[in-house]
Amino acid sequence: MAEQSVSIYRSMKDLPSTHLLGTGTPMCAGCGGLEALNQLYDIIGEKSVFVNAAGCMTLLSVYPFTPFRGSWLYTAMASAPAGAQGVRDALDILIQKKRMNPDDDMQVVVLTGDGSAYGMGLSATSAAMERELNFLYICYDNEGYGNTGQQFSAATPHGAKTATSTGSAGYPGYKKDLFAIWAAHKPAYVATIVGAEPVDLARKIEKAMSMKGPRMLIALSPCPTGWDFDPKETVAIGKLAVKTGVWPLKEYVDGQVQHTKVPRERRPVEDYLELQGRYRHLFEPEKNVRLISEIQKRVDDYWSNVED
């Protein structure tokens, strides 16, 4: 196994105590995506250009206000990786022509929702990885089209209620395995993160920042509005996603997938589902044991294939 690099983030006490991203953004109170963004922006820093595909987060910078200290650019839903290519090329040309000092170079960061990452923008992302574009891709995954009222996306989990998947069975499809799809391109780095596990998140961003090439991250983003829970539960739900095994924290480096936090005794998925209004139909008017066990079985099957 490759030698483990030493992280400066050993415990929560090593995390920054003041934050770089500006307050006063229009994200919902309790937004899990914004929580993750706050944490990762502290590490990425202001020498960055964010290329943001349409979604909740494009409301971060609504003229004349921005929370970013560096640059930010808006693109259509499918086009952020193409936008990132343009920005990267422009920076490279400026450096090459000595119109910019290499020390002033910036990280090019794509920021998109799951609607873009798992769906509309997947082909542009695939092409960017193929070209080995030197960029960071962050997908905040709120498991639906949040900005337009939580319609289902290719990231919506089986059985969840969305604006377009109602009824007693919820969404009939299955969440796409974007981690595996991305990893199959053999990019420099792929990882899953969640704002409720900040040390794991910090280490992964730190690692990604030390590399070049396509570095791809998916942040599970509990969404009080779309998932229908009290905003104060955002972190509790994020932690439960990990403890129930619903959201495996893992990374892909050098052709190997490693799990970075294996829940020793997995809590039943019910503990996670029951807190969220989008799964209320699984518990009321009576408990849908069949569907809950199906969800549990998929999680169990996943972990039975994980060697530790």
Added chain:
Amino acid sequence: MYRIRFHGRGGQGMITASRILGSAFFLEGYEVQDAPRYGAERRGAPIFAYVRADDQPIYERGVIAQPDLVVVADDSLIPVPAAGVLAGVDDHTVLLINSDESIETWKQRLNLCCKVFTLPAQAEERAELRFMGATCTGAAARLLGAVSRDNLARAIRDELAEMADAIVEKNLAMALDAYDRMQQYAGSVTTKTQTGAGDYRKPAWIDLPFEDARISAPDIHASANSTEVRTGLWRTLRPVIDYERCNQCWWVCSTFCPDGAIKVIERTPEIDYDHCKGCMVCVVQCPPHAIEAVPEQTAQLQDAEQGASS
């Protein structure tokens, strides 16, 4: 034509309230228009919705400029200029405010001659807030005097058809209770003929020169200037740190705050109330439970008292 505007915060059910009222009017045989207006902001942020109802086809479009009835779910919105609660309110307008303060206080404070009604604010528990919309619709329907009890109930059942039975029943009970309580004021709302398109007079336009793209493109050259936006106004609950109990772990509240509104200086956390949206994540996550959720109104009253005594 009846023109009704509903004001609230995202998550308080005002959009649904306006839809229910619109449906109830429709069941009464009216032509109806009902539209929500969201800003670029979300749950907790000021939003409004409006309903027009007439016995003839409605050709009027857009936001209601001169309302006959204004329903306010959250009285903390009234002093927020951006919420536009008082826009176009004149002597004929009826104001229905969800508030614990008296009608007289509101009339005096706002210097208004119009009719004001209040609904005593409900439980401060966030779980109860979702029924506030129903209470507002019920009271509004009675003040209008144009919607029967039966059609109000039917509209609620229709509009909430997808919700669990217990929730529909709770909404029904709240709405009908408010409807009954307003009995003696039935028909307080009057309509007003509005300026027609024919009488439209062109405003005194000011010509703005077309600037070079470098100036006119919406580029933001500032850094982190979103702090100018006071999202603290969204808050209905305020997290308050008990510094005696805080064990100065220093990271938990600050790291988890979705808005980055808690900074830690020399191991002491400090909440930025200008920007805290009141999600209460810190209250739940603080290991020694040193952060308490205080209703914003109570906290503001305490602030005012302290300010007066010092």
